[in-house]
Amino acid sequence: xxxxxxxxxxxxxxxxxxxxxxxxxxxxxxxxxxxxxxxxxxxxxxxxxxxxxxxxxxxxxxxxxxxxxxxxxxxxxxxxxxxxxxxxxxxxxxxxxxxxxxxxxxxxxxxxxxxxxxxxxxxxxxxxxxxxxxxxxxxxxxxxxxxxxxxxxxxxxxxxxxxxxxxxxxxxxxxxxxxxxxxxxxxxxxxxxxxxxxxxxxxxxxxxxxxxxxxxxxxxxxxxxxxxxxxxxxxxxxxxxxxxxxxxxxxxxxxxxxxxxxxxxxxxxxxxxxxxxxxxxxxxxxxxxxxxxxxxxxxxxxxxxxxxxxxxxxxxxxxxxxxxxxxxxxxxxxxxxxxxxxxxxxxxxxxxxxxxxxxxxxxxxxxxxxxxxxxxxxxxxxxxxxxxxxxxxxxxxxxxxxxxxxxxxxxxxxxxxxxxxxx
Amino acid sequence: xxxxxxxxxxxxxxxxxxxxxxxxxxxxxxxxxxxxxxxxxxxxxxxxxxxxxxxxxxxxxxxxxxxxxxxxxxxxxxxxxxxxxxxxxxxxxxxxxxxxxxxxxxxxxxxxxxxxxxxxxxxxxxxxxxxxxxxxxxxxxxxxxxxxxxxxxxxxxxxxxxxxxxxxxxxxxxxxxxxxxxxxxxxxxxxxxxxxxxxxxxxxxxxxxxxxxxxxxxxxxxxxxxxxxxxxxxxxxxxxxxxxxxxxxxxx
Numbered sequence: 001x002x003x004x005x006x007x008x009x010x011x012x013x014x015x016x017x018x019x020x021x022x023x024x025x026x027x028x029x030x031x032x033x034x035x036x037x038x039x040x041x042x043x044x045x046x047x048x049x050x051x052x053x054x055x056x057x058x059x060x061x062x063x064x065x066x067x068x069x070x071x072x073x074x075x076x077x078x079x080x081x082x083x084x085x086x087x088x089x090x091x092x093x094x095x096x097x098x099x100x101x102x103x104x105x106x107x108x109x110x111x112x113x114x115x116x117x118x119x120x121x122x123x124x125x126x127x128x129x130x131x132x133x134x135x136x137x138x139x140x141x142x143x144x145x146x147x148x149x150x151x152x153x154x155x156x157x158x159x160x161x162x163x164x165x166x167x168x169x170x171x172x173x174x175x176x177x178x179x180x181x182x183x184x185x186x187x188x189x190x191x192x193x194x195x196x197x198x199x200x201x202x203x204x205x206x207x208x209x210x211x212x213x214x215x216x217x218x219x220x221x222x223x224x225x226x227x228x229x230x231x232x233x234x235x236x237x238x239x240x241x242x243x244x245x246x247x248x249x250x251x252x253x254x255x256x257x258x259x260x261x262x263x264x265x266x267x268x269x270x271x272x273x274x275x276x277x278x279x280x281x282x283x284x285x286x287x288x289x290x291x292x293x294x295x296x297x298x299x300x301x302x303x304x305x306x307x308x309x310x311x312x313x314x315x316x317x318x319x320x321x322x323x324x325x326x327x328x329x330x331x332x333x334x335x336x337x338x339x340x341x342x343x344x345x346x347x348x349x350x351x352x353x354x355x356x357x358x359x360x361x362x363x364x365x366x367x368x369x370x371x372x373x374x375x376x377x378x379x380x381x382x383x384x385x386x387x388x389x390x391x392x393x394x395x396x397x398x399x400x401x402x403x404x405x406x407x408x409x410x411x412x413x414x415x416x417x418x419x420x421x422x423x
Numbered sequence: 424x425x426x427x428x429x430x431x432x433x434x435x436x437x438x439x440x441x442x443x444x445x446x447x448x449x450x451x452x453x454x455x456x457x458x459x460x461x462x463x464x465x466x467x468x469x470x471x472x473x474x475x476x477x478x479x480x481x482x483x484x485x486x487x488x489x490x491x492x493x494x495x496x497x498x499x500x501x502x503x504x505x506x507x508x509x510x511x512x513x514x515x516x517x518x519x520x521x522x523x524x525x526x527x528x529x530x531x532x533x534x535x536x537x538x539x540x541x542x543x544x545x546x547x548x549x550x551x552x553x554x555x556x557x558x559x560x561x562x563x564x565x566x567x568x569x570x571x572x573x574x575x576x577x578x579x580x581x582x583x584x585x586x587x588x589x590x591x592x593x594x595x596x597x598x599x600x601x602x603x604x605x606x607x608x609x610x611x612x613x614x615x616x617x618x619x620x621x622x623x624x625x626x627x628x629x630x631x632x633x634x635x636x637x638x639x640x641x642x643x644x645x646x647x648x649x650x651x652x653x654x655x656x657x658x659x660x661x662x663x664x665x666x667x668x669x670x671x672x673x674x675x
Contacts, residue, residue, distance in 0.1 A: 047493065051500065051617045054457070059611050089614030102614035112614075 042342045045107070052108045053115055059088055060119040068120045071247035072392060075239065077122070077203060082159065085127065090116075092155025093131050094139070099151040106132075106282070107344045110289035117293025118300070121396040122247035124290045126159065126200050132286035134160035134208050137279045138226060141267030146226055150206060158205035163195045163253060164276055170197075171409050173210075174219035174273055178255060180211035182262075182269075189213060189225070189265075191233070191258040197403075201236050202249035205229050210272050211255075222272035225264045233258035244395030281354050282347055283404050284361035288340040291364035291400045295333045295371040298393035302375040309380070322378070329371050336364045355417040362410035365400035372397045424478045424596070426469040427537035428503065429528060430485045431459040431515065432494040433548045442646050448517060449548070449646060458494045461543025463501075464602040467609040468573065469541055470502035477575055480504050482535060486527055487515045492625055499620035500612030506623070507531060511630035513637060516548035519630075520639040525557035530633045532562055537597060544569050544601040555601035565593040571605040 045053070063084050071077060085091055093109040095101020102108075109131040117124035135154050138147060154160060169175040178193025191211055201207070207227045214221030227234070237252035267275060306317030306326070316322055339360045346353040372394040376383035383390045401407040434440055434449070435457040443450040458466075472478035483498035485491040486509040495506035509527055513519045532540065540562075545552035552568075559566030567573070567580035571588060574580070579592050583603045612620070630637060658664045668675045 047496065048617055048621065050493070051496065051612065052614060054497075055500075055612050055614065055617065087613070088611055089616075093614060097615060097618065100615075103618045104614060108614075 042338045042345065045111070048104065049108050049111055052104065053111050055088070056090065056112045056115040057118075059084070059090075060116055064116070064119050064123060068247075068389075068392075069386070071120070071122070073246075075241075075246045075249075077126070077247050077249075081123070082126075082203060083157075085123070086155075086157055089155075090127055091130050091159070092135060092151070095135055095151050095155045099147070099155055101135075101151065101155040106285075106348055107341065110286060110340065110344050113286050113289040114293040114296070117290040118297030120247065121290060121294050121297075121393070122245045124293060125245060125248050126203070128283070128286040128290055129162050129199055130154065130160055132283045133162045133279055134206070136282065137208060137224070137266060137275060140279070141224070141271075141275055142226065143263070143267075145263055146266065150226060153205070159200055159203045160206045160208060161198050161201045161204040163198050163201075163207050163209040165197045166194060167196045167252075171406055173276060174222065176210065176212060176222065178209075178211040179215055180209075180213050180223060180225060180260060182213055187262050189223075189260045189262065191225070191227075191255040191260055193255050195253040195255075197240070197250055198253055199245075199250055199403075200248055201251040201253060202239065207234070207253070208266070209253075209255075210276055213269050217270065219273045220270050222276070223269045224266035224272040224275050225260055226266050227258070227260055227264055231258055231260065242399075244392070244398055280404060281357050284357040284410075285340060285343045285347065285353075287400065287404045288336065288343070288357075288360035288364040291361075291368040291397065292333070292336050292340055294368045294393050294397045294400070295329075295336065295364070298368075298372045298375040298390055299329065299333060301389050301393075302378050305379055316378075325374060325378075329367075329374060332367045333371065336360065336367050340364060355414055358405070358410040358413040358417075361405060362401075362407050362414070365397070365407065368397040368400055369394075424472070424538040425480045425482065425535065426472055426478045427482050427484060427528075427532060427535055427540045428462070428465050428469045428498065429540070429542040429554070430462040430466060430483050430494050430498045431543070431546050432456050432485060432487050432491045433459045433516070433546055436460055436547055442648055446645050446647060447643060448514065451516075456490065456494075458497050459543050459546045459548075461545060461547075461602050461604075462494075462498075463543075463609040464604070464606050465541040465543050465600075466498045466501050466503060467607045468600075468602060469539075470610070471607065472539075472575070473502065473504075478539070482507060482537065484509065484528065484531055486511060486519065486524060486630065488512055492627075495625050496617075496620050497612060499623045499625075500617045501610060502616070504623065506625035507535075508625050508627045509630050509633070510627055511637070513630070516546075517643050518639060519637065520641055521549070521551045521553035521557055522640055523635065523637045524554050525561055526635040527630060527633055527637075528554070528558050529561040530635055532558075532597075539596055540599045542599065542601050544603050552601075555599050559599035562597070562599065565595070565598040566601075567591055567593055567598060568601040569603040570600050571603050573600055573606070 063081060067078055089102040090112050092101035093104045093112060097103040113124050113128045116127050138150055164173055166176050166178060168177060180189040180191040182189050207229055209225045209227050210222055212221040213223040233256045235254040240250045242250060306322060307315050309316045343353050343356040343360050346356055375390040376394055379388050379390055382388055435455040438455050441450045469481040473481050481503040482505055483495050483503040484507045485495045492508050495508055499506055542555045555568050556566050569583040570580045571583050572581040579590050581588050581590050
């Protein structure tokens with residue numbers, strides 16, 4: 001540690017200031033290390049986390065896999081499969097047991113999202129939004145009343161949608177136009193406006209809606225509401241015809257004089273902008289888990305073919321060109337895996353994780369696209385047909401670099417944090 | 424009624440196993456292990472008995488290395504109440520044979536006094552299918568093997584045979600049952616139950632402390648893969664088919 005410190009002081013004065021703190025903690029660490037047990041690798045999971053992975057992958061293989069193509073073609077989620085998701089505890093993973101949830105940790109939720117995504121990314125986004133956005137937002141900021149009302153339902157039978165984006169506000173979320181004006185006595189709000197691109201809105205029984213309760217205050221009026229989907233005045237529009245994630249409904253929502261009781265406000269009025277940013281930070285790790293699942297799913301579905309397919313008297317997997325491509329992509333998948341689960345652990349350990357969450361969302365979506373694309377090529381001509389699942393992963397992964405924060409906004413977020421580190 | 428269930432940790436059914444370099448065993452390094460599928464069916468049957476109030480307690484027993492506790496946890500997550508881990512470093516796919524396993528289980532049963540023992544009909548590594556019968560013999564209790572349906576009211580079991588099924592009666596409990604494929608469809612361990620299983624107890628014993636002869640009656644000489652399946656032959660006529668079956672295959 002001493003040599004490093006001297007070098008830093010001589011060659012990088014700015015870094016030396018940061019290193020001074022590191023130096024003090026390094027020696028404390030060194031003492032600790034002498035007595036500390038062996039530290040686990042990022043990819044070493046607890047017994048329950050391994051059990052989650054095993055259970056979810058078995059469930060996916062038996063219950064989900066046989067219906068994936070059909071649901072993609074029909075653009076519909078089968079209700080029985082949705083019910084089975086709930087029955088097996090996948091929709092309330094971090095919800096405490098007393099509310100009927102599974103009482104597990106964030107990493108377990110990411111593992112579940114990853115395993116589902118390796119079979120059907122459409123179901124993975126449903127599980128991801130439910131667990132990492134809706135459930136957690138309500139647990140973090142919801143009043144006791146709101147938690148008592150919704151957590152049991154979210155855990156057992158009610159799907160949810162996260163309603164932030166509008167026609168005129170995607171990345172610029174604060175430019176939203178939907179309003180929720182308080183009544184004179186403050187006992188209810190009247191919501192008017194619309195939302196666009198809302199995932200799983202056809203299946204959802206509850207909406208987490210962001211609307212401005214005080215437009216004159218700009219973004220500081222944005223408020224989050226937990227609203228029953230059956231509330232009069234809410235219309236779920238027709239499904240978008242998407243390139244991928246077809247089984248997951250994506251619809252516009254319209255609000256016409258929707259009366260919302262004040263008890264539906266999540267947390268404090270005017271804090272919605274903050275809740276949205278914060279919850280999306282961890283939601284990014286969930287998306288990274290989904291993209292990781294897509295990458296692994298495509299890769300694992302393609303590797304056997306490289307042994308099966310023979311050209312010029314040998315398995316195509318034996319050609320060095322193929323081997324190098326496989327090695328490159330396997331390396332990138334491994335990088336995504338470690339960075340995603342590391343970000344999850346950082347969050348669990350209460351460490352700041354915004355930069356790392358952005359990084360893994362950014363990178364995982366890029367890797368998923370590269371892997372899915374190459375898998376089609378590895379399959380050759382038949383990879384271009386619906387007979388092979390590779391093309392579905394390719395179509396499904398594209399939105400990964402767009403939703404829950406576009407790649408450009410991730411780059412911006414990462415750059416800003418780094419700039420602050422070097423101020 | 425107390426039900427004792429045996430759960431064996433085996434190579435996952437989906438894994439393509441390879442023979443170890445020394446040709447003395449299957450290569451188990453870095454291979455995914457899971458509960459034997461027939462043991463899953465046994466656990467499911469036991470848990471259903473508890474749910475129908477016919478049983479009061481389900482005890483899951485596994486013999487093997489430390490990781491066998493993971494298999495017991497899966498049984499606990501499916502609904503078993505407590506577990507017993509009999510620790511041994513002997514390879515459970517070939518060094519510990521059916522007789523040793525049955526002897527260990529009979530010692531456990533002497534302590535636990537179960538009213539009913541349900542095992543899988545066979546394990547997918549050894550495939551011996553002997554443990555259940557040997558255990559019943561050691562315990563001097565009735566055995567109903569290859570059970571496709573167990574009726575505890577009527578005290579009958581529908582057994583699978585090569586020719587179909589037959590119904591046998593068992594005079595009394597305790598008895599040993601071995602589960603066949605059609606007995607039931609095992610449940611998934613739901614995520615809340617995985618968490619609940621953490622709180623359930625697993626007692627650990629050492630196989631060598633039980634005073635049981637653990638030596639195998641068999642010696643494995645060689646482990647090898649079956650010969651590659653060769654391509655078939657197309658024939659033009661039925662006569663040609665009959666001719667080939669008679670003269671070449673020698674089966675008619």
